Amino acid sequence: xxxxxxxxxxxxxxxxxxxxxxxxxxxxxxxxxxxxxxxxxxxxxxxxxxxxxxxxxxxxxxxxxxxxxxxxxxxxxxxxxxxxxxxxxxxxxxxxxxxxxxxxxxxxxxxxxxxxxxxxxxxxxxxxxxxxxxxxxxxxxxxxxxxxxxxxxxxxxxxxxxxxxxxxxxxxxxxxxxxxxxxxxxxxxxxxxxxxxxxxxxxxxxxxxxxxxxxxxxxxxxxxxxxxxxxxxxxxxxxxxxxxxxxxxxxxxxxxxxxxxxxxxxxxxxxxxxxxxxxxxxxxxxxxxxxxxxxxxxxxxxxxxxxxxxxxxxxxxxxxxxxxxxxxxxxxxxxxxxxxxx
Numbered sequence: 001x002x003x004x005x006x007x008x009x010x011x012x013x014x015x016x017x018x019x020x021x022x023x024x025x026x027x028x029x030x031x032x033x034x035x036x037x038x039x040x041x042x043x044x045x046x047x048x049x050x051x052x053x054x055x056x057x058x059x060x061x062x063x064x065x066x067x068x069x070x071x072x073x074x075x076x077x078x079x080x081x082x083x084x085x086x087x088x089x090x091x092x093x094x095x096x097x098x099x100x101x102x103x104x105x106x107x108x109x110x111x112x113x114x115x116x117x118x119x120x121x122x123x124x125x126x127x128x129x130x131x132x133x134x135x136x137x138x139x140x141x142x143x144x145x146x147x148x149x150x151x152x153x154x155x156x157x158x159x160x161x162x163x164x165x166x167x168x169x170x171x172x173x174x175x176x177x178x179x180x181x182x183x184x185x186x187x188x189x190x191x192x193x194x195x196x197x198x199x200x201x202x203x204x205x206x207x208x209x210x211x212x213x214x215x216x217x218x219x220x221x222x223x224x225x226x227x228x229x230x231x232x233x234x235x236x237x238x239x240x241x242x243x244x245x246x247x248x249x250x251x252x253x254x255x256x257x258x259x260x261x262x263x264x265x266x267x268x269x270x271x272x273x274x275x276x277x278x279x280x281x282x283x284x285x286x287x288x289x290x291x292x293x294x295x296x297x298x299x300x301x302x303x304x305x306x307x308x309x310x311x312x313x314x315x316x317x318x319x320x321x322x323x324x325x326x327x328x329x330x331x332x333x334x335x336x337x338x339x340x341x342x
Contacts (some may be wrong), residue, residue: 240264
């Protein structure tokens with residue numbers, strides 16, 4: 001068993017290890033050890049404090065994630081550290097979780113416009129995929145859900161064939177909690193119930209002839225820290241977002257945790273297209289050579305009229321990495337000589 005820190009270090013230097021620029025024996029500097037330390041999940045009070053500090057801008061991606069990771073790379077690679085950005089674009093979600101209640105705004109026609117913009121720009125992305133659609137999913141009351149419609153399945157099959165990566169987005173996006181601060185489809189479920197939800201979601205996608213996802217994207221970005229081991233048995237990568245700070249704490253990204261890679265995304269790379277674009281236009285030095293998770297919501301971009309998205313994808317073209325490259329880097333970073341999943 002390789003340590004989480006050792007695997008995280010190899011993921012940070014994945015390209016250089018693959019091409020022989022560096023070897024494992026060169027990755028023991030203090031800067032590397034500090035940057036790749038995988039912290040425990042903090043106690044609840046500390047997580048709440050981190051969430052407050054994040055909202056106040058006191059902790060954030062550039063200072064507390066990118067800066068130490070870049071310092072580690074420069075300590076080893078010197079002037080060779082600043083490679084091209086490796087943006088991992090994740091999109092939430094299709095079908096849209098409000099597709100039943102408001103198909104005019106969040107139905108297939110709007111999503112096809114989104115996909116056309118991404119495809120024309122040549123920007124690869126992962127789509128968080130819902131196996132079922134709920135009626136009024138923001139209510140914890142059981143108000144019904146439906147399977148995917150033929151047109152939704154057809155679109156998912158087509159875009160998967162065009163290179164879009166599918167990630168499982170829970171089962172039906174139904175929150176179990178009324179409060180907006182606690183919305184989650186998973187939090188509070190025990191291990192058996194969590195695994196049952198995953199089994200059902202994966203089964204419904206398989207019944208539609210869709211590829212089995214290797215990535216999990218929790219609805220509302222919330223899952224209990226104790227559920228990570230259950231998720232790790234099925235997924236190579238588990239994504240997070242700002243809301244995950246309250247359940248997992250604030251962590252550097254990406255990092256190995258047990259038998260999965262935890263990939264949270266934070267502002268300014270989690271948000272509206274205009275916010276991501278502003279960060280990239282300030283310069284890509286803060287993400288040079290780093291795996292940088294970017295999260296967009298196509299529903300937000302539809303409501304904004306697409307123009308901001310079009311500007312962003314024109315800027316991202318060439319810097320967005322295919323997810324397969326990340327999958328390959330994850331497998332190489334295991335360091336135990338075998339692939340855990342077929």
